[in-house]
Amino acid sequence: MMMYELARKGLKAAMEEGADEAEILLVEDHKTSVDIRKNEIEGAKENISQGLGIRAIVNGAVGFASTNIISHIEDAARSAVRSARVRERDPDWIALPSASKYPEVSGVMDPELEQMELDACLLQTVRMIEGAGTVPGVIVTSGSFSRSYGKRLIMNTNGVEVEESSTGISGFADVITTKGDVSTAYDFAISRNNDLDFAAIGKNAAELARSSQHGISIEPQRTDVILHPFAFADLLGSTFIPSIDADNVQKGRSNLKGRIGEQIATERISITDDGLLEGGIDTSRSDDEGVPSQRTEVVKDGIFRSYLYDTYTAGKDNVKSTGNASRGSYFSTPSVGPRNFIIDYPGLDVIADTDKGIYVNTVIGAHTANAISGDFSVEARNAFTIKDGQIDKPVRSLMISGNIFEMLTSINGAGTDIRKVGGIITPSVRIPGMSVVG
Amino acid sequence: MYRVDFFDAKIIEGTTTSIVLDNGNIKEVSENYTKGAGVRALSRGSWGYTSVDGDFDLNKAIGAASELAVGMDERSPKEKVDILDISKPVARNMPHVRIDPRDISLEEKVKLLKEIGNRAKIDGISSTSAVYSESSYKVLYTDSTGIEGEYELMRTGFAISAVASREGMYQAGRESRFGVTGYEIFEKHDAFKLAESAARTALELLDAKPAKGGNMPVILDPELAGVFAHEAVGHASEADLVLEGSSILENRIGQQIASPLINIIDDPTLHEYGFFPFDDEGTQSQKTVIIRDGVFDSYLHSRETAAKLGGQPGHCRAQGHAKPIVRMSNTYIDNGNSTLEEMLEEIRNGVYLIGSRGGQVNTGEGVFQFNAEKGYLIENGKLTSLIRDVSLSGKTLEILNNVRMVGNDLTLNSGRCGKGGQLVPVTDGSPHLMVSEALVGGA
Structure with missing residues (x-):
């Protein structure tokens, strides 16, 4: 109740100051985390955060202000109006979203997580350390457990009023070998429900670090490369996803401009952006400006179907928003961002299906890729040679380079090992003839 | 009062203003006011930490962090952690702000940023963006050993990027300058020249091998x-x-x-x-x-x-x-x-x-x-x-x-x-x- 009254007060202040339209986003978040440092629990953290962001529109110009001092809501509203007044009218501005019916979503609010006590948090953290401990000669250098419970209210002067509650839980572990050859690895998992296997996070990371010891060097070559979901998701996030962002497209910053309807990937691939996926990390009834969430076909059987839009970019192209307004925080204005981003490719035992090649678990430096051209050159971590359908030897140091758009057309295999890597949901994929430099 | 070996708090309060220019148009003008405290407490070998936003009660936050630390120590006791004693800090050698950016109107800043964006828009450049930001904040530190300190700091800066494209190929050039300084940052660095330089880099890269x-x-x-x-x-x-x-x-x-x-x-x-x-x-x-x-x-x-x-x-x-x-x-x-x-x-x-x-x-x-x-x-x-x-x-x-x-x-x-x-x-x-x-x- 308190949140609604506050939001109405802010909207009223903005309108009185001269806004034509206004919007308030209010968030409250309660997060508990437990940190691991060198196989021991270092301590626990509680972050109680709140904040609000206000968009005010004056004569087709948008102003924005934010604060975490809730009692300053009216000052922030006036500041947003002031910001709008220094801008000229934006001819592309149409309006804030209007009142809508919202779909129901499921699997995003787990009362067990909302009420989770410190003891339970601690127990899960200890399980990660114990999981890693099942592999001799490996320790967790750093790691953390976290659970959160939050509420969000979006209200605007066009009748939007949507409130949601959600929970989340995650764990990650960075490990290192303590005997013999130094090797590191990590694993993580995230969910909206209390269903994670924390011992497995520690154990997977530890086994990977151990099997990566005594890596060999390999000659520069072109070969089949299988990318684990972590590696592939990292590359997609830095290259392909920015290319389907309507804002980048409209500004000439995308290779996919004007290519709707074209074959841009192998016909065996389909890609869906899904704001409604049950239990998805990016699932919610509305996007971050109150547009109902939906499923959007991005690529269907290799054919490029749709960009992702928020209300503003949709207005420019005269289409409907795909419900992809995204805000990193209450202090950010909305911009286009993916929801649950699902890669679909018929799966098989892709390692067994590969005579010779390289398996790459993770990459470092994906954010250095050229998002526009799609070119990347990254360091492969925890990589292995594949021989006669089996993982053979670890590889010490390896650079892999290529181009995401060429990769999408050439992928010729995928695993059955589908993982949720944050909001990106993908199997491992095989790319033929990739350039590797050892 | 608190059953812990050590605690401290950092209280921060400040304002940030930013302007984002995209292809010559102002994309965003925003202001943020923030206030919050981060409190740490140590009980033997375990840390408790609490952060609070807005209008908070510092004693309550110290209490919450202490409770976490004590709770962790009871549940997973470990080797004691020592915190080195220090002497009281002094806010000396502070940078001198010659032109307080808060004395410059928002209109004037918008105008300058637009001109910077224009300079990057040379032949062959398909898109440009530029950002200006200024932040001014006050930090207060206090700990359970009696150490206290306080200072105010101003940061300003700008960034420019330019993208050149030709036949499906895109290349970008970027320049940025940020410092602990006031609006005089635009006297120290020639933002117009840097904008041109970002644009030239993007263009050159189109022909690079x-x-x-x-x-x-x-x-x-x-x-x-x-x-x-x-x-x-x-x-x-x-x-x-x-x-x-x-x-x-x-x-x-x-x-x-x-x-x-x-x-x-x-x-x-x-x-x-x-x-x-x-x-x-x-x-x-x-x-x-x-x-x-x-x-x-x-x-x-x-x-x-x-x-x-x-x-x-x-x-x-x-x-x-x-x-x-x-x-x-x-x-x-x-x-x-x-x-x-x-x-x-x-x-x-x-x-x-x-x-x-x-x-x-x-x-x-x-x-x-x-x-x-x-x-x-x-x-x-x-x-x-x-x-x-x-x-x-x-x-x-x-x-x-x-x-x-x-x-x-x-x-x-x-x-x-x-x-x-x-x-x-x-x-x-x-x-x-x-x-x-x-x-x-x-x-």
Whole structure:
């Protein structure tokens, strides 16, 4: 109740100051985390955060202000109006979203997580350390457990009023070998429900670090490369996803401009952006400006179907928003961002299906890729040679380079090992003839 | 009152204004007011931490952090942690702000940013963006040993990027300058020239050739060498990483780990973007030599790591009111006495790598990968073809040892460094470096 009254007060202040339209986003978040440092629990953290962001529109110009001092809501509203007044009218501005019916979503609010006590948090953290401990000669250098419970209210002067509650839980572990050859690895998992296997996070990371010891060097070559979901998701996030962002497209910053309807990937691939996926990390009834969430076909059987839009970019192209307004925080204005981003490719035992090649678990430096051209050159971590359908030897140091758009057309295999890597949901994929430099 | 061995609090209050220009149009004008506190409490070997926003009750927050610390200690007791005692910090050597940006109207700032954007919009450039930001905040620190300190700091800066496209190929050029300064930053740096320079870089790269990978001698420009100093050496010398077993520099103090030509320094007292008068646990800032004449001299410490390993604290920082961790400030490789011309003459054939598009490092294994903005082939001591999508990777200690010449043209670049999910302002820099062998990655 308190949140609604506050939001109405802010909207009223903005309108009185001269806004034509206004919007308030209010968030409250309660997060508990437990940190691991060198196989021991270092301590626990509680972050109680709140904040609000206000968009005010004056004569087709948008102003924005934010604060975490809730009692300053009216000052922030006036500041947003002031910001709008220094801008000229934006001819592309149409309006804030209007009142809508919202779909129901499921699997995003787990009362067990909302009420989770410190003891339970601690127990899960200890399980990660114990999981890693099942592999001799490996320790967790750093790691953390976290659970959160939050509420969000979006209200605007066009009748939007949507409130949601959600929970989340995650764990990650960075490990290192303590005997013999130094090797590191990590694993993580995230969910909206209390269903994670924390011992497995520690154990997977530890086994990977151990099997990566005594890596060999390999000659520069072109070969089949299988990318684990972590590696592939990292590359997609830095290259392909920015290319389907309507804002980048409209500004000439995308290779996919004007290519709707074209074959841009192998016909065996389909890609869906899904704001409604049950239990998805990016699932919610509305996007971050109150547009109902939906499923959007991005690529269907290799054919490029749709960009992702928020209300503003949709207005420019005269289409409907795909419900992809995204805000990193209450202090950010909305911009286009993916929801649950699902890669679909018929799966098989892709390692067994590969005579010779390289398996790459993770990459470092994906954010250095050229998002526009799609070119990347990254360091492969925890990589292995594949021989006669089996993982053979670890590889010490390896650079892999290529181009995401060429990769999408050439992928010729995928695993059955589908993982949720944050909001990106993908199997491992095989790319033929990739350039590797050892 | 609280059953803990130590507690402290950082209270921060401030305002940030930013303007974002996109293709000549103002995309965003925003103001943010923030106030919050981060409170730590230590019970024997366990930390409790609480952060609160807005109108908070500090005593309640200290109580909550203490309860967490005590609770953790009861449930998983471990070896006691000591916190080094320090003397009361003084906010001295503060940067002088000549033109307070809050005295300049929002209209005037918008106008200036638009002109900067225009300068980048030269023939062949398909899109441009520019950002201006200013922040002014007050920090208050207090701890259970009676230490107290307070200061106010202003940060301003701008960034420009330009994208050139031709036949489906896109290349970008970027420039940015940020500092602990007022609006006079636009007098110190010619934003118009930098905008033109970002645009020219993007255009040039359209005609650049993809690089061929392999092991070869290289020259690093000051920006890329600075990124190496920060990412590969600076992070590995952070004592928290050393203590958790994630640094190749563990147990290396006093050892020759680099060419004797190499001196690496972290200095928060410099009036650069990474400046602070005292860190976020109240320690007076001071210059730290990390590597002296190739010998590893010191880790970077917090009060906890300094008590444990021996050394000077003063490098513990937090983003806003997050929990402080060991961080760098202004990190650089100090000047030597060579010139770029001498390096080209000496190297004969190789690659000259320029600028940085970021990178990553694994401090535990001591391996890194950085993407340069561009490069030139060096043939017979001359810079010849421009190359793009070129990267540098390898082992930190090998590169340090392979440095053959250090330039006399130290330049610092401002940026933000991420660690543990927190971003803090830093600068890094170096003179030109000549390295006898490094792994260059190409497309």
